[in-house]
Amino acid sequence: MVFQAMVELYEGDRVLNGIGSGVWVCGSARTKPGTKNYELGVEVGAALAAAGFAVFTGGGPGAMEAANKGAKQNGGVSVGVGIVLPNEQQFNLELTIKFLCKYFFIRKVLLTKHTEALVVLPGGNGSMDELYEVLTLVQTKTIPPRPIVLVGRKYWKRVDAFSRKTMLPNGMISLGDPDLVKVVNTVGEVMDLMPKHAAS
Numbered sequence: 001m002v003f004q005a006m007v008e009l010y011e012g013d014r015v016l017n018g019i020g021s022g023v024w025v026c027g028s029a030r031t032k033p034g035t036k037n038y039e040l041g042v043e044v045g046a047a048l049a050a051a052g053f054a055v056f057t058g059g060g061p062g063a064m065e066a067a068n069k070g071a072k073q074n075g076g077v078s079v080g081v082g083i084v085l086p087n088e089q090q091f092n093l094e095l096t097i098k099f100l101c102k103y104f105f106i107r108k109v110l111l112t113k114h115t116e117a118l119v120v121l122p123g124g125n126g127s128m129d130e131l132y133e134v135l136t137l138v139q140t141k142t143i144p145p146r147p148i149v150l151v152g153r154k155y156w157k158r159v160d161a162f163s164r165k166t167m168l169p170n171g172m173i174s175l176g177d178p179d180l181v182k183v184v185n186t187v188g189e190v191m192d193l194m195p196k197h198a199a200s
């Protein structure tokens with residue numbers, strides 16, 4: 001397993017190197033086309049592509065497909081770092097670059113290494129895992145600071161409140177930590193928080 005994981009990391013890194021500035025968009029694999037959240041994902045992907053960012057996702061269905069679709073439709077680079085899952089579609093049809101992983105942890109390393117911001121659309125456990133993976137790395141200064149943006153105030157407000165009203169007063173996180181995550185409502189607000197150098 002150790003050798004296989006090393007090969008996967010090496011191969012993935014080779015495929016993803018040189019893509020340029022990238023943003024990782026995650027969100028529910030269950031988000032259905034035609035829903036408000038799917039349209040939000042398409043708009044986020046399109047706006048990121050218009051600003052010169054490659055849009056990286058887990059390459060699967062739902063919010064991942066939506067963000068990839070927006071990027072591809074807008075002539076952008078649409079990257080899927082997929083995962084082998086039992087009985088699940090491995091790649092959506094909106095990708096211009098793809099790499100398939102066997103190991104979740106390698107996939108998270110690759111997505112983190114090759115992007116410079118994380119945008120989280122409404123999602124479940126997988127999205128929470130990815131949010132807290134990146135947040136913990138930033139909080140512990142293991143990686144440089146990067147924008148971490150939760151899209152959808154109504155959906156995410158309790159996550160934000162848990163950090164501010166439970167973790168902080170109980171001394172589980174430090175004073176500035178809740179502000180490492182921004183909660184927004186619109187695509188414009190997402191873009192305002194992105195790094196400014198993508199197109200240059």
Ligand SMILES: C/C(=C\CNc1ncnc2c1ncn2[C@@H]1O[C@H](COP(=O)(O)O)[C@@H](O)[C@H]1O)CO
Pocket residue numbers: 025026027028029030057058059060061064082083085088089090122123124125126127128130
């Ligand atoms: C459950 C369904 C599909 C599962 N297929 C997935 N394919 C690729 N990536 C996935 C999948 N499920 C979860 N992920 C990863 O977690 C995030 C979404 O998890 P959530 O629990 O749905 O929020 C996502 O960003 C992926 O990286 C239905 O067809």
